[in-house]
Amino acid sequence: xxxxxxxxxxxxxxxxxxxxxxxxxxxxxxxxxxxxxxxxxxxxxxxxxxxxxxxxxxxxxxxxxxxxxxxxxxxxxxxxxxxxxxxxxxxxxxxxxxxxxxxxxxxxxxxxxxxxxxxxxxxxxxxxxxxxxxxxxxxxxxxxxxxxxxxxxxxxxxxxxxxxxxxxxxxxxxxxxxxxxxxxxxxxxxxxxxxxxxxxxxxxxxxxxxxxxxxxxxxxxxxxxxxxxxxxxxxxxxxxxxxxxxxxxxxxxxxxxxxxxxxxxxxxxxxxxxxxxxxxxxxxxxxxxxxxxxxxxxxxxxxxxxxxxxxxxxxxxxxxxxxxxxxxxxxxxxxxxxxxxxxxxxxxxxxxxxxxxxxxxxxxxxxxxxxxxxxxxxxxxxxxxxxxxxxxxxxxxxxxxxxxxxxxxxxxxxxxxxxxxxxxxxxxxxxxxxxxxxxxxxxxxxxxxxxxxxxxxxxxxxxxxxxxxxxxxxxxxxxxxxxxxxxxxxxxxxxxxxxxxxxxxxxxxxxxxxxxxxxxxxxxxxxxxxxxxxxxxxxxxxxxxxxxxxxxxxxxxxxxxxxxxxxxxxxxxxxxxxxxxxxxxxxxxxxxx
Numbered sequence: 001x002x003x004x005x006x007x008x009x010x011x012x013x014x015x016x017x018x019x020x021x022x023x024x025x026x027x028x029x030x031x032x033x034x035x036x037x038x039x040x041x042x043x044x045x046x047x048x049x050x051x052x053x054x055x056x057x058x059x060x061x062x063x064x065x066x067x068x069x070x071x072x073x074x075x076x077x078x079x080x081x082x083x084x085x086x087x088x089x090x091x092x093x094x095x096x097x098x099x100x101x102x103x104x105x106x107x108x109x110x111x112x113x114x115x116x117x118x119x120x121x122x123x124x125x126x127x128x129x130x131x132x133x134x135x136x137x138x139x140x141x142x143x144x145x146x147x148x149x150x151x152x153x154x155x156x157x158x159x160x161x162x163x164x165x166x167x168x169x170x171x172x173x174x175x176x177x178x179x180x181x182x183x184x185x186x187x188x189x190x191x192x193x194x195x196x197x198x199x200x201x202x203x204x205x206x207x208x209x210x211x212x213x214x215x216x217x218x219x220x221x222x223x224x225x226x227x228x229x230x231x232x233x234x235x236x237x238x239x240x241x242x243x244x245x246x247x248x249x250x251x252x253x254x255x256x257x258x259x260x261x262x263x264x265x266x267x268x269x270x271x272x273x274x275x276x277x278x279x280x281x282x283x284x285x286x287x288x289x290x291x292x293x294x295x296x297x298x299x300x301x302x303x304x305x306x307x308x309x310x311x312x313x314x315x316x317x318x319x320x321x322x323x324x325x326x327x328x329x330x331x332x333x334x335x336x337x338x339x340x341x342x343x344x345x346x347x348x349x350x351x352x353x354x355x356x357x358x359x360x361x362x363x364x365x366x367x368x369x370x371x372x373x374x375x376x377x378x379x380x381x382x383x384x385x386x387x388x389x390x391x392x393x394x395x396x397x398x399x400x401x402x403x404x405x406x407x408x409x410x411x412x413x414x415x416x417x418x419x420x421x422x423x424x425x426x427x428x429x430x431x432x433x434x435x436x437x438x439x440x441x442x443x444x445x446x447x448x449x450x451x452x453x454x455x456x457x458x459x460x461x462x463x464x465x466x467x468x469x470x471x472x473x474x475x476x477x478x479x480x481x482x483x484x485x486x487x488x489x490x491x492x493x494x495x496x497x498x499x500x501x502x503x504x505x506x507x508x509x510x511x512x513x514x515x516x517x518x519x520x521x522x523x524x525x526x527x528x529x530x531x532x533x534x535x536x537x538x539x540x541x542x543x544x545x546x547x548x549x550x551x552x553x554x555x556x557x558x559x560x561x562x563x564x565x566x567x568x569x570x571x572x573x574x575x576x577x578x579x580x581x582x583x584x585x586x587x588x589x590x591x592x593x
Contacts, residue, residue, distance in 0.1 A: 014122075021108040021123045021515060025130025025166070028104035032097045033138060036068075037061040039254075046115045046247035052146070053223035059145025062138040068093035069135070070157035070373065072150040080380075085525050087376025088386060090258035091265075094373075098165045099130055105169025116282035118393070120170050128166045138311050178203060200335070205505050209362025216367060219320030220258070220267030227267075227303035235302035242297060256299050263389070265374035268367070269319035272396040276375065278304060278391065279382040286314050294382035321397065325404035328363060330358045332409050337416045346417060349410055356409045360401035370393025 040061035044050055050057075063073050073086040105127045111117040131211045136156060139149045171177070177200050181190050192198045215422045228235055239256075275285035279294030289312040295301050305314060332355050336347040347355070370392045375387020 021126030025127035028100040029134035063143040063147030091261035099163035105166040109173035212363035215324040221264035224269035252403040270322040271317035274392035321400035329409035364398030367397040431567035
């Protein structure tokens, strides 16, 4: 029913959109109430000795439905005549109303067929108002039943739970954006949220906090399961004593299943250290059970440790927060120093420690909230305090995850960035002096040749040696006349090459050539001229051999001007000097061919 909206025209007005959202909220609340009412009615019908009529069963269903929202109930019919409070909320029942309110708000905030998205604030207010109207009606109806609602709890936490679920639904319909913040938020926080780096760190901290809380919850459930396994006989006896017919036992079984998340949180609080209260005069911790417990007869309570000092098996529950702290650190390290990422993307130690600390703070806040909801009063007198205390369990979770998680995250980060690096450090070359096979060797040689070729691309002509600019004098000029300096055109190439050499400090043009010794007077060991045809071909073959297959498979092209041993004629300028000689070309008298 929540998937189908009321029949509305294609062109919806603002009033119709609000009416549709209001109706969605009311339908979501009605579905939750009706589902629970059907279950209670079936149990009432199957009971051989019902205490009241159908009206009492429906009022009981209304009270239990409000209890699932966090409301506190009162039992007026007690042996002492004093109404007894019922404040322990079965957390499994909370999932149904929260999911329905979330889904109603999400569907109402979806864009229509024309692609127009309704106002998020209007949809949120309408869905919340429709849901709370049904809550108010159910509270008024349950006043005459065996479970009455405390009016103060309708505002907190019932209204808070509904508004939170509706806000989450609207946020989901908008695509779960992580910012920007509204205009009334502090400017410093708005600027921080606008930065992508801050959002990534905040998202990582939130995920790590949720992971730590989930590990604590799972570890607490494991602790309870082990304790119930050790006391299985006591749990079975308690289950059989509470009711003698199958309908009563079914009700007890359903209540025990609904309280399983509460039991898991009790186990987590026990492992964290503060433990949980078994009445106003008894507390169970890993160090032992102190005081006189006031424990009612219920199967799950068979897991309570025996009075007296603790045993090493009780101390083993402290491994739960230890594992949770390591899980928080590991979740942060997945982004701070990923195993498949380069070293340059690793976070600094300060960022890693700060993000882990924020995750520990979030984990402590979550545990404080959950443990507060898992406990509460079950009556008056000794049963006035029952379950874990949130303001103790939350700081304990913060201390465990911060004291253990932050050093663990920093140590693992140092381990991943150690020398020699892991394979994920792709930006650090491996130089172990070992050959790992022909394929790895060839790949490394090609990569190195490619790097040198890229560096060599900066030079205009790296193969040929640099020419020294020489000025040519006319034929009629005396031999002692100094050459004219070259100040423009290609004659300025030596100065540019010198600047390039300064920019590329430590780079030698022929560092990639084979280590064949060349004679310093222009002759190689075989007597070939350095600037001759044989020398050029030898150098080209050396370049091709050292490139690792990157150079083209064709011989070097020698320009026609370089093939002739005689200098070519060049026109003289107005001063009687050769233009080609002034440029330091091959045709200049005395220039190197």
